[in-house]
Amino acid sequence: MEPISRRRFLATTSTAGLAGILASGVPPARGQQREISYLCWNNFAPASDKKLAEIGQRFTRDTGIKIKIDHIAHPQQAAKYASEVQSQAGHDLIEMRMHFPWLYETQLVDVSDLVAELEKKYGKPISSAVETAHVKGVWRAVPQYHTFFIGCYREDLFKKAGLKVPDTWEDLYTVGKELKKMGHPVGIPISQNYDTISTAGPVLWSLGGMEVDKDGRTVRINSPATEQMIEWYKKMYRDCMEPEVLSWTDASNNTTLNAGKSGWIHNPVSAYIVARNTKLVTADGINHHRSLAGPQGRHETDVPRHIGIWKFSKNAAPAKEWIRYLLGKREVYDEYVMSGDAFNLPVYTSLLDHPVLKTDPKFAALKQEGVQFHAYGWPAPGSDKVQRITNEYLLPNMIAKAITGTPTKEAVAWAEKEMKRIISG
């Protein structure tokens, strides 16, 4: 028999192998391994990101689906998502905050089946999750967890001065005057950031006001409620706060509370978690109470976060498997929530009284039963126009104008004109 040369052997076997793959239509084992990628934010509770990586490894072990988890800082999310959509390439799954599912509606897979499964297990998603991820009757992302705004105050200072914990925004004015006299002013940002909207929104809603009506087209900012809100901000700024709030970023109120300067801020529980975990001297004195009410009720705001799947993804099925694994398995979901130290709380009604709230007595105010959470722009649906009103910081700038000298009516008229321009554009 003629000896077979190495070259001939390789040519023959590779041709035969390729022919076999083509004939059977089944790729070799290595090619069959499914792999998905997930892009999410750098969680403000870093332990959550570590836990997510750990869960990802277990997911691969249990399902054989490899998962690559990437993180980016939240200010970069919008640019990154825009580039992935424009190039129709990138990750399979993305973490989406607030109204992102509305913005990218046409690019997201319908995940109503997944939400229905989760609803059966955990009950209906909370109001803000519905407002932000349920787009025109279709779930464009799966509600995951949320972070909500509460009153964070220096309990030690309140006790020392005999101050009553506020229940309404007017109560806050009463205690705020005393706090400022004590050298511990109230810290509510009035600047171009999202925390400003997270306070201005609830104050406006509690007075019966709104930016745009529920039809999404009628601008309603020019109302007596808005003027009342501005008057409240004016007296708060004058008697309870310091001018520095005009320059604050989203992190500034946390910093001033933890540094021992502010006596009260409106913020998620993150300030306390940082103070406690880094053993700051202020940690013991900080406590929380529920967000405040007004004549038209108590309306609270939060930051719901969801998981979406891009339509351009070729791995929608394994991507759904990941969501089922992370959120659908009760023990995994619990583990994930627990890792966030009450910063990331469940968004399904039967899980609202979550065990994570029992891990620290200072989380007692984080009870969510009966709370009506609303996302920015409520009651208008989260259309791209309503989001542009948020992104142009019209509400914060209207307040900032009024407290720095522009007459209230003029500031409101300015906001109305700008909002109408956006809505009609």
Place this chain on the structure above:
Amino acid sequence: MAISGVRGGPAAPRSGLRVRELLDHERFLGPAFVTPALLLITLLVAYPFCMAIYFALSNSFIGRPSHFIGLQNFVTLWESDSFRQTFQNAFVFTGAAVAIKLVLGTTLALLLNQQLWFNRLIRGAVLLPWVIPTALSTLGWWWMFNSLYSVVNWSGIALGLMDPPGPNWLGQKYYAMTAVIAVNTWRGLPFFAITILAGLVSIPRELYEAAEADGAGPVARFWHVTLPLLKPVMAIVVLFSTIFTFSDFNIVFVLTNGGPINSTHLFATLTRQIGLESGQIGQGAAISLYLFPVLVFVVWVQLKFVRRQVY
């Protein structure tokens, strides 16, 4: 043939020879050298630029079909208060920053041109603000202007220059604009100083000696010798800096996010807000291209001036 004898095979030398012969001809060699650069410019400059024009003339929204709307985006933008404010900010910011950089840069270059101890070390150190990543250095400035920890205010109060609590640098519009101009000046100063220094070094000493012999003092020598000979260099530096400063992004984004009340927004930061965060790529592109005709005019005027000075 000698070559085929060396290479062995009959075909290889013929093609090798053909390539060599072609490279001897300028009409082949020139395009061969230019093609890679042309490809790069086409892919990295021309293509994105054409795409930007296309977006600016359409109602493009991220991930949605778009169609041509002519100059509608430019008209709509002008109706926006935040855009008009941005337009004004861009001119104030660029005008002030470039003027200050020119004066301080020239002064610094004159100082560096003197025989100083550790001359090389100082020249190297002057470049540091230019070398450090802008986002990082601006974060440092943000801490210095921070309302709670401002070292600027702390120093000013300690020296008796400010009344407590000191200016609210990033919370009041004039202070905020001052702050962003100051940081831009700090960052751009080395570019001016080093480039003008290069111009200074190239001025022949004989001209100064002749002027001195004619009785010219230091001020007269500067006005009648140094400045006229530096004009072409200065024009180029001002040209580049005007373009860079108009399109600045990092400093404003990190320091003020365009606030307070849009008083420090620049075209680049507003483009990000509208084009990326709000998804309206068409309007975002229109914002970034709004000043293109103005900048083209500035470039044309300045290059014309430079050519007149040189030739």
